[in-house]
Amino acid sequence: MSNIPSKNRRRKGEGNGSIYWRTITRNGKDYSQAYYHWQENGQKKTKYIPKKLLGDIQEANAAKRPVAEILMLLEVEVSPSNLLGDNEINPSNEDLETNPSNDISPSKMRRNKGEGSGSIHWRTVTKNGKDYQQAYYHYEFWSEGDRLVKSSKYIPKRLLNRVQQMEQEKAGVREILWVLGVRK
Numbered sequence: 001m002s003n004i005p006s007k008n009r010r011r012k013g014e015g016n017g018s019i020y021w022r023t024i025t026r027n028g029k030d031y032s033q034a035y036y037h038w039q040e041n042g043q044k045k046t047k048y049i050p051k052k053l054l055g056d057i058q059e060a061n062a063a064k065r066p067v068a069e070i071l072m073l074l075e076v077e078v079s080p081s082n083l084l085g086d087n088e089i090n091p092s093n094e095d096l097e098t099n100p101s102n103d104i105s106p107s108k109m110r111r112n113k114g115e116g117s118g119s120i121h122w123r124t125v126t127k128n129g130k131d132y133q134q135a136y137y138h139y140e141f142w143s144e145g146d147r148l149v150k151s152s153k154y155i156p157k158r159l160l161n162r163v164q165q166m167e168q169e170k171a172g173v174r175e176i177l178w179v180l181g182v183r184k
Helices: 051-062 067-073 157-168 173-179
Strands: 017-026 029-040 043-048 117-127 130-143 146-155
Touching: 017 051, 017 067, 017 130, 029 051, 029 067, 029 117, 051 067, 051 157, 117 157, 117 173, 130 157, 130 173, 146 157, 157 173
Parallel strands: none
Antiparallel strands: 017 029, 029 043, 117 130, 130 146
16 A cells, blocks of 8 residues: 555535546547536536646645646636535635645656656546546656656546656556556
8 A cells, every 4th residue: 555645535515526528520530629627606617628738737736735826727716605505614624725735846847767658648438428537647667768668557536646746746557557457
């Protein structure tokens, strides 16, 4: 088990939001597009996520940052109180902005040498005539200029946020694969 803490939910009062993938067909070619879904004043809202912002939005969503912060990245103006719906802010909860221990440290740009290379890729899978986006972890291991392993592993939805967080923190590829059940 990894020693990286996992935050499965946003705190009460931080809103509700998620990333949704759609397949768009243009000129006979399929393209995957990401959209951010959230609730504002009890109504469902959607905003297209430009590719240049996608990585930042995925990281913020995986870290369960408040929806208002994610919407700021998307340049959507919203009052945080409009995201609450029926939920009230619980005064016993710590405020994320004033508690530096909850801040995510800036991610490294690269893994340490010798830890392999890996990244998350999305594939469109068609089941019963319906398209679905599925995440896969693509990885490679090299030794002295020779590739030893090149493979990919499906990332179940229940592990996706955890793997995205580990990838953001540039955890070792073997550690990520351990979470995915690969024991090589």
